[in-house]
Amino acid sequence: MLIPIRPLLATLAVLTGLLALPGAARAAQSYDACEGRFIESLPVVIGTQGVWCMRKDLTTAITTGAAITIATNNVTIDCNDFKLGGLAAGSATMTSGILAEDRLNATVRNCNIRGFYAGVSIEASSRTHSAGHVVQDNRFASNTRYGIFLEGDGSVVERNKVIDTGGSTSVPGAAVGISVTYDGDVLGNLVSNLAAVPNGSGAASANGIQVLYSSGTIAGNRVRGLAVQGSGTAVGILTYDDTSTARPSVHDNDLVGPGTTPSAGVYCYSAKHLAHDNTIGGFITALTTCTDGGNFVGP
Template identity: 45%
Template sequence: MNHFATRLALLGLLAMAVPFQGRAAESYDNCAGFIDSLPAAINTEGVWCLRKDVSTAIAAGAAITVATNNVTLDCNDFKLGGLSAGTATAARGVQAEGRQNIRVRNCNIRGFHTGIDLDGGGHLVEDNNLNANTYMGLRVSGDGSIVRRNAILDTGGSTLPGFQGTAIGVGTVENVDIVDNTVDGVLAASDATGAKTGTGIRTESNLAGSLIGNRVRGVQAAGTGSHAGIRNIGSGRVAIVDNLLSGSAEANGVGITCASSQGTAVRNVANGYPAGIQGCTDSGGNVHML
């Protein structure tokens, strides 16, 4: 065996002998504080972390309230759970109202009315897993915000009065960029008429943002309800590019909607929607299949 091969063999043995250090442990050095029980409030700027799974049965308010600006919440892939509150919960997993520059990352958030709910501006929501939230996986409001690389799974089922019959994977307000997310499974509980309306990604007043490279599937509707892969309300020059949308082929379905022809759609695939693109300018390369 030559010297190079011998060196590789020794390095392999050393790697087997040294315990693997996960990313969570490495990131603790940056933490200003830890959240070990719920509900909790963050009142100091800096990086706040989870170092174990935490859960709560609260049915209102928020499990974690961010009460100041310039905060990073890093869950280190631990769970933030609210399933025990049931389907009538009004609780948020992580909430910030009127705040600036909030980052939420690496969180596994389950069982809340809305998994993440941030208002203000300049927010970043990335690399989270939002599962079994009853109304909306995540909501971000405020110019200059980014939602990227999140998995939003099995959203819907709220029995809270006023929210029955509707489920939304991702919701944003104002100019927010939504990039490289996966929305899989959006199914509302029936309202009093038996209707269900599902939306994969819903934007409101997005006048200049972008929706790029997202994957939406399993959005369902029933009765007089409708289903949409991407629904832009009050939109302007929003750019919708390279999204893959797979619907349920039910009636009242559309792959992509815009409120204005200033919105442009390029190279999107809408499969399983009766209508492919509505209201937007079709700028080429789009594919629609029922």
């Protein structure tokens, strides 16, 4: 049931669109922290530390690379609820909305990100090269493979809405709402409506949330609308660690499955992974391998 998380880098093998908010100036957010640092066009590379803000909707049709690249440490991207759009690139896009590679302390907040291969992609060449990231209070819609892809210890993914994910024709076969690698917490997010294009074997899988090599906490999330085809599988929350050292805790999540096909509410790689106080319904198997600390399992 493990979906490959980095097909282009050949590493571990294992969101129709919403109506965008109007592009006219909107009240709500403050620009005080920006200190003149504004993102005015795409694509852009951010090479100076600090808070960088959007003050209008921005779109791009590029099919590779990133709309916004974070090229230094200690950068915050605050979209102030404006749209960062890549829908014009189509279903074959390989573009990330916001990309950071081997960086520390990247923050992405208040963004409306849609139409990219990955809405946010924070990548690490090794565990020691990426840490301290925060992805919070964003809306991800109609991204074709991942809503959020994050690798980095001490990171937090919280209060995001990840909807209508899937449809990649460049890398078909799976859709993932949120993917976090290394010790990070995934808290209070909504993941809804994942539907991938089938691969060459006719299979399309969906993972709501997947965490890898993590002793973090996955709590208070809502996952539903996992569509599968052929021999594809549906997993509400997946935890993976082939080193047998991670001890993640999965609790107080509300998971709704497709009701048919191979599916698991919480799929754990190891019995060292604890699941408790989750509400799970509509999956063929509520828990797989996890240590059951007490969960409500419905039909």
